[in-house]
Amino acid sequence: MARWEPGAYERLRAAALTLFDEQGFEGTTVAQIAERAGLNRRTFFHHFADKREVVFAGQEESEAFIAAEIAAQPAMVDPLHAAVAALQRAAVTMYEKYRGGAELLGRVIAASPELQERELVKRAALAARIAAALRERGTGEPAAVVAAWTAAAVFFAARNRWNQAGNERTLAELMGETLELFLDATLHRAE
Amino acid sequence: MARWEPGAYERLRAAALTLFDEQGFEGTTVAQIAERAGLNRRTFFHHFADKREVVFAGQEESEAFIAAEIAAQPAMVDPLHAAVAALQRAAVTMYEKYRGGAELLGRVIAASPELQERELVKRAALAARIAAALRERGTGEPAAVVAAWTAAAVFFAARNRWNQAGNERTLAELMGETLELFLDATLHRAE
Numbered sequence: 551m552a553r554w555e556p557g558a559y560e561r562l563r564a565a566a567l568t569l570f571d572e573q574g575f576e577g578t579t580v581a582q583i584a585e586r587a588g589l590n591r592r593t594f595f596h597h598f599a600d601k602r603e604v605v606f607a608g609q610e611e612s613e614a615f616i617a618a619e620i621a622a623q624p625a626m627v628d629p630l631h632a633a634v635a636a637l638q639r640a641a642v643t644m645y646e647k648y649r650g651g652a653e654l655l656g657r658v659i660a661a662s663p664e665l666q667e668r669e670l671v672k673r674a675a676l677a678a679r680i681a682a683a684l685r686e687r688g689t690g691e692p693a694a695v696v697a698a699w700t701a702a703a704v705f706f707a708a709r710n711r712w713n714q715a716g717n718e719r720t721l722a723e724l725m726g727e728t729l730e731l732f733l734d735a736t737l738h739r740a741e
Numbered sequence: 742m743a744r745w746e747p748g749a750y751e752r753l754r755a756a757a758l759t760l761f762d763e764q765g766f767e768g769t770t771v772a773q774i775a776e777r778a779g780l781n782r783r784t785f786f787h788h789f790a791d792k793r794e795v796v797f798a799g800q801e802e803s804e805a806f807i808a809a810e811i812a813a814q815p816a817m818v819d820p821l822h823a824a825v826a827a828l829q830r831a832a833v834t835m836y837e838k839y840r841g842g843a844e845l846l847g848r849v850i851a852a853s854p855e856l857q858e859r860e861l862v863k864r865a866a867l868a869a870r871i872a873a874a875l876r877e878r879g880t881g882e883p884a885a886v887v888a889a890w891t892a893a894a895v896f897f898a899a900r901n902r903w904n905q906a907g908n909e910r911t912l913a914e915l916m917g918e919t920l921e922l923f924l925d926a927t928l929h930r931a932e
Contacts, residue, residue, distance in 0.1 A: 630927040670861040677894075692898035692919045693926035699894030700887065700923075703868075707883035728883045732891075735884035736821040737928075 559597045561587040566604040567654050575601070575662040605658065605665055606672055608644070613679040616640050620683035629689040633680050633701035634729050641721040649712075649721075656713035677702045704728045750788045752778040757795040758845050766792070766853040793859055796850065799835075800863055804870040807831050811874035820880040824871050824892035825920050832912040840903070840912075847904035868893045895919045 565586035569578045580601055584594045598604050619636035627635065648655075659665045681698035689697065708724035711717060717724075756777035760769045771792055775785045789795050810827035818826065839846075850856045872889035880888065899915035902908060 628927050628929055667858065667862060670865050671858060674861050689926055690922070692895075692902070693922045695898050696891065696894045696919060696923040697927060700891040703887045703890035704883075707886050711883070728887060731881070731884045732887040735880055736819050736888060738819055 558587070558589055558593055562589060562594055562597055563604055563607070564651075566601065567651065567658060570605075570658040570662070571654055575605075575658060575665055602665065602668055605655065606668065609672055609675070612640055612644060613676060615644065616676075617679055617683040620680065620687060623687070625687075629684045629687070629694060629697040630700055630729070632687065633684060633697060634704055634725060636680075636683075637701060637705045638722040638725050641725060645721055652713035653715055656710070673702050673706060676705075700732075704732065749778070749780055749784055753780060753785055753788055754795055754798070755842075757792065758842065758849060761796075761849040761853070762845055766796075766849060766856055793856070796846065796856055797859065797863055800866070803831055803835060804867060806835065807867075808870055808874040811871065811878060814878070816878075820875045820878070820885060820888040821891055821920075823878065824875060824888060825895055825916060827871075827874075828892060828896045829913040829916050832916060836912055843900075843904035844906050847901070864893050864897060867896075891923075895923065 562583060566578070566583045569582055569586060578601065580591055580594050583601065583604075584591050587594075598607065616636045616639075619639045620632050623632040623635055659669060677695070677698045680701055681695045684694040684697055685691070704725055708721060708728045711724050711728075712719070712721045753774060757769070757774045760773055760777055769792065771782055771785050774792065774795075775782050778785075789798065807827045807830075810830045811823050814823040814826055850860060868886070868889040871892055872886045875885040875888055876882070895916055899912060899919045902915050902919075903910070903912045
């Protein structure tokens with residue numbers, strides 16, 4: 551019965567992130583997370599494959615959205631701008647609503663070597679998905695894979711500013727600025 | 742006595758890569774590597790911290806070299822070209838001589854999820870070192886970190902072409918071409 555309890559996903563996620571922050575990711579068990587949320591382990595495993603997935607939930611859904619947005623970009627848009635525009639659409643539609651928990655999430659990842667390593671795996675998966683979507687759109691190799699890793703770097707650099715305490719700018723705005731600052735520096739456009 | 746045996750490092754490395762290729766990275770023990778090389782485990786651990794380090798040996802030395810080459814680039818060179826030029830210098834000076842074993846090494850990494858994850862950690866460490874060297878040279882954030890990940894992507898994309906069977910081009914040449922193809926696509930320069 552409990553596994554269909556309304557709001558279980560959000561309660562488990564909030565309980566997990568609070569515990570990771572209080573006592574560390576490595577030192578927190580699924581049993582503790584379930585107890586803090588007032589639910590049981592079975593309900594936890596209905597929503598998450600393991601405790602790492604609490605931190606990185608929703609990636610497959612995000613990637614599919616980003617690939618579709620890349621495909622929808624006008625043909626005249628170059629691959630790097632197409633990829634960043636798609637990531638900005640994901641920010642507006644999916645990520646910005648998590649702003650309230652972003653600082654906590656950033657702190658939890660920064661404190662855990664295991665989560666940082668996992669984030670690198672997620673970055674590589676995102677880059678591979680973006681590169682595939684760019685190839686579908688006609689970009690050749692190796693330009694597609696380099697544009698994909700660059701777009702992912704723009705995303706993570708902006709995300710790391712967005713989740714700082716006191717930030718009031720949107721993730722999409724920070725991504726746009728990050729891309730422009732990179733291109734200005736690379737192309738000497740600001741000189 | 743055996744730990745100072747001449748050529749031990751190269752014998753252990755050759756034995757390890759051959760065994761990883763024959764029976765998989767995960768299924769190979771340090772004892773087997775030492776036995777194949779005609780040496781003992783103690784000699785192995787004199788040269789390598791663990792079996793993963795056989796695959797990624799020399800990274801700290803490479804990174805220090807690359808950081809110094811970035812610092813030595815003329816001030817007029819933009820951060821992305823400065824980083825790629827430094828990586829090309831590393832290719833000429835340090836990596837090209839391993840061309841003979843590159844195909845085998847690429848095959849071993851491609852077959853092992855653990856080594857692929859480790860390679861992502863090494864990529865992130867390389868990007869962090871490049872970003873720090875670019876900041877020293879006056880590039881601001883977030884441009885430095887995006888340029889660094891882009892340069893790292895250029896390096897890995899070129900490395901993945903360089904270590905294909907039948908490739909006869911140098912790593913430095915492939916890096917230069919990869920960077921130009923990315924910039925052409927991004928800036929519509931080829932149109």
